[in-house]
Amino acid sequence: MAGDGEMLKLKSSQGEIFEVEPEVACMSTLIKNMVDDSGTDEEIPLPNVKTAILSKVIDYCKYHKDNPPEEIQKPLKSTNLIECGISEWDAEYVNIEQEVLFELILAANYLDIKSMLDLTCAKVASMIKGKNT
Secondary structure (H helix, E strand, O other): OOOOOOOEEEEOOOOOEEEEOHHHHOOOHHHHHHHHHHOOOOOEEOOOOOHHHHHHHHHHHHHHHHOOOOOOOOOOOOOOHHHHOOOHHHHHHOOOOHHHHHHHHHHHHHHOOHHHHHHHHHHHHHHHHOOOO
């Protein structure tokens, strides 16, 4: 793992660099494996993640570094995510436009952040559940 005070440099698909604490970045299994394989000196390219989405992913990881997310009850018993055991912060985090939500799902899947993938997919499930046929 990286030494004290050492920041990881994550590079979005648009070339923007984010400096992030290793514990935050390593919530992503993909990034953790890259760091384990090749160290922390190089910037870590994330060609599948746009700048705006990477910024939101980092927000999620920063928050959950010290606040591990609750397990989401499945199947969802309600269209209200908070009633399904999701924290207010998480419910607010996914209260976004559909387009952004789908990009977050792709990013969480690519970066291998299971709790974030569960959360974003639960949001989509709650949107579907709320629709009447």
